[in-house]
Amino acid sequence: MKTSNQLLLLGVLSALSSATAAAADGAAAVDTSQWKCESCKFEQGVSGTLDVGAGTVSDKSAEFGQYNGLQKKGGFFIGGASVRSRGADGTYWNLDASNLGLDTRSVDAEGGKQGSYKLRLKYDETPHRIWDGALTPFAGSGGASLTLPAGFAAATTAGMPLAGQLNQVDLATQRKQVGVGGSWIPNTNWEYAFNYRHETRDGNKATAGSFFVNSTQLIEPTDYVTDQVDASASYASKKFQLKFAYYGSKFTNSNHSLTWADPYGTAAFLGTFPGAAAGQLALPPDNQFHQVSATAGYQISDKTRFSGDIAIGRMTQNDSFLPYGTAVPGPGGSLNGRAKTLDAGLKLSSAVTDRLRLNAAYTHNDRDNETPQSLYAVISTDMFPGAPRTNLPYSFKQDKLKLSADYRVSERLRGAVGADFDSHKRTYAEVDTTHENTAWGKVTSSLTDKIDLTLKLAHGERRNSGTFQPIAGITPPENPLLRRFNLANRTRDTVGLRGDFTPMERLSIGLGLDTSEDKYADSTIGLTNAKDYNLNGDVSLVVSERTNLRLFAIHQEIKSKQAGSQTFSVPDWFADNKDTIDTFGLGIKHAAIKDKLDIGADWSASRSRSQIDVSTGVSNPAFPDIRAKLDTLKLYATYRLKESMSLQAGYWIERYSTQDWMLDNVVPSTIPNVLTMGLQAPQYHVNVLSLALRYKF
Template sequence: MHKQTTLISRSLIAPLVLLAPAISLAQVDTSDWKCESCPFDEGYRAEVDAGATHVGEDGAIRFGNATGYDDKGGYVNVDGHGRYAADGYQLDWTIEDLGLDSRVFQLDGGRQGSFGFHVGYRELPYRRFDTTRTVFNPSSSDTITLPSGWVPAGITSNMTQLSSSLRRQIIGSDRQIIDLGADWMPARDFRVFADFRRQNRDGIDITGGSSFTQSSLLPRWLDYETDQIDAGVQYGTNRASLTLAYYGSYFTNQNPSLTWDTPFTFAPGSGQYRMAMAPDNDFQQVSLSGAYRATQWDTVVAFTLASGSGEQNEPLLPYSIDGSGGALPQSSLNGKVDTANYALTVTSRPLPKGRIKFAYRFDERDNKTLQSDWTRVITDLVAFGEVEQNVPYSFERSTITLSGELVVWKGIRVSAGGERKEIKRDFQEVAEQTIDAGWGQVRWRPLAWLDLRVKGGATERDIDRYNESVAISFGQNPLMRKYNLAYRYRSYGELIASITPVDSPVSFGTTVLYADDRYNKSQLGMTDSEEVRATVDVSWAVSENSSLYLVYGHENIDALQLGSEQLDVWDWSATHDDSFDHIGAGFHWSQPDGKYRLRFDFNRGDGETSIDVFSLSGGQSRL
């Protein structure tokens, strides 16, 4: 490898000035003073590294994922960075992996306290498979065709042209990312900023295409473009800050649909299928955020207000590629979702050894997409005939949290907190849900090398009403309660211990957790669950540059589920016993200068599940 360094700098020569104490500072003329040891960088300097690499294995594509070394052969690479500075202005440039598909270029410049700008470009290769074989010919458009002379059949073993038509297809994509940005300080405490990013992704991906009872894995072309804009105005002093910002994201798909030839036997006139891909969409948001630090109790108040809207109104495909199935209720979705996010946080230290924190957060997603009656479609050429409505899910979620910590004695800290969360949903079994939680913790450090923590708490999730009509519409038992929506009371306790001897390179840690969940108001579904988890870890600092670690964990979850075959009280039960074990070990080493690093990690997880089913009509069985 050849390394070349260019250094151009200016020298500052300064005389040593000795002043008698009796001379007044007002009489000193400093206009000719110069500094020869000041850290200010003047002039131009640069460093460039050039080298070559040879990859000799056919399986290099796996190694080349995200690195650019995705094919065997030789590679020439160039890295470098440089800086120019004069009179308070500076310009920095950086290049990495210039000869690879993972190249990075960055240019930053400006004047401190006045303005700044940056320009960036980088590429990111993603290589998923290099052993894929397919009979399809993906074009750069939105159509996939079969080779000429293809003979369709009902199953793959009867496809006479299958073996001769298979060809290699690399599955992967490339991203090109362009960054542009600038900031300007028109006044001392004000800053105006704007950033723009364009991301292009193109390549070949895999998607599934169904033709009723048969399906195919299709190599489809990707051609995505995403533009992001982040701009705003900031005001900041030593005690307060305020930011008004705009964020916009615009996604464009050059191939909004995919049409493919079916390789299976088909009825006359039905040899092609079509399905929609990701539609064009955009999201815009305006936010106001700020913080203020008060000297009273060292209090900090921070807030965020944000309002956004996402829209998608691309033309819809017809029910079928051949025009059958009738007319759509509307030509486009005209989808719109409004979002609102509000947050307030207050932290304070009213006592020298105590602090408190209050937080409130509100999140809303209001889906304003209109509902329409749609004919249910199984595949592109097979309509089910039933009419269904699209479901515009919405929710509101608010959370209030209060916590505090107090040092009650030397080495003993006591903390406690509570939280209340309220959730409102549309078109689900539970419209309103509240979650109340409380916890307490004692932390004790009796010795410099010993840290003990004991934590316990309880959580109650309550609901206003379980809408059984939703379950009936889905053909489910109306008495069944989904475990994530049903009433639940959870209590838990946890013990954490850390041992770090002062004069020893070895440290130990262990945690033990017990949790009990009760679904007391569920007649059918999950009724109770117990969880026990324990972990042990050991780490050894072999030297300043190397370390070893070993960790073991065990978790056991027991759960009871009740069910019914008669849409009435329970007539069968199932006991679930899930056991998980995890072991991990590793070794880390690096040179003092950080030039070379070596890391080895090993992880293994084992899980075992047993289910005992008891039926009032059929006795007991084990799965």
């Protein structure tokens, strides 16, 4: 950050610190000794609900069941509970369990004495079904070594004996997390807390490996363990709050490499490249992150408050190196990778008068990569020696100062103005530093009791510190006219307009418009323009005492322009991207029979279209649009059989269809030099019926 900015910050902090005001709120002292609270119905004893039932899914779909556990066709068990126990002395326990019959199950138990201590146990599962029926000729999918049937290799995919040799493998991972935590409050000022999570993530996912220009999609084993710890000590008084904390995260991968046989490794090929019979990918290495932090808040006066935090961390990675190639010994040893992080923030806010508030906030984020540099004798894709390369440990440092003033003109009108100053330094980048300054203003007005309007405008300009220079050590060099979009000079304009209308107590209407445009006027090659346009509306209506209705609609357009050069000189091709997304929703809740039968429906529809146009001056047909269409209808009903028992029914219909030329009709033999897994753009039509009994006690 520039010295002038630092001086400005100090000046503002100093000015705000001196602002003081009286603290009186005008309330009289009171004697509460006779406030018996005899009408208060403090809860005691055990209460809660238990859910038991069954459901059925009409069809198998990884896409539908991607995260909800309903990926299989057939029946499933519905089980859940929400139980509370309260004792007169503040002792309590809660038990919440949901989706017990699915692999999204979750159990959360907490108990203790409120205001003194608590213990918490948690178990949680999260699936990620990625794709059903990936096609692969390899044996050993899910493991660290993939082998091919004898005689499989061919120079192109069309020459490979795919018929009868492709195995179907479902791609999916499953997270299972066990957590234990607790806190202790020895007195009203201090609280100590501890939380530990142990998460496993098992399964497989897609990756790819290549031998020069011949590539193969592969199944990568996922056998991860992540352990995370949070521990903290907090102090709080009326004027001063302080928290010391430690966060630790340790990642462990059971597989450090994936080796696969070369499907292009014919005898002739291996005669030229004898080391290319198999390739090896490095899988994510074990790593750790440890961070200590302190957070403080201080009420300087009734109207002026300071808060700040600092976090110092260290990330390390020291996995043993793999060989340079499957047939070439590696450098031995390990990286001793380490990066220090320093993140700090200061914030000062003062209500200088009843109407005017001034704010200043400063943040500093630093990732200082101290990984040693060394020269590595590269073997390119297990085939031939490449030019030795030195690793480039990237470091980043960002300083941001935000100043703002908020002024209440009247009860119906408020305004705010602000300025943000952002400085970003990077190592091994084409420019060392970028500076971005943004000015913004906002007006919020309650035109009447029934109309609220907010308008926010912002204008930002980012400039880099000098001329773009090629990065030493990266060959071949980039086109000198290329400007990477995160470093390039940029002008950003944003507009936000929001209106909330309440024509009658039962009806509220919201309308919003947000636009943003990034201009990269100095970028000849690379991203040159990006726009985002968002229009949204929503309606909430209490139709009657028994019926509620809500409606929403959102239209979004994301556009960008970029330029490239096939001749390594001036731009000779241009591309336009336009994504259009429309989302609609309608929800209705109705008490069909008062205190007996509640019914409801939620419908939503989402349509997206991606238009891509690449212009080279040579006439080519346009790319087909990439489209996705999602329709969801959920119907639900609750029928009270008696005070303690109710029947809950649900019916969920969901249809999804996509067209994506990146995937459609791309079978394993489509691309001569890429043996794909034949993954197609997902489609499904699934119905889910559920029926459960809820017992309330």
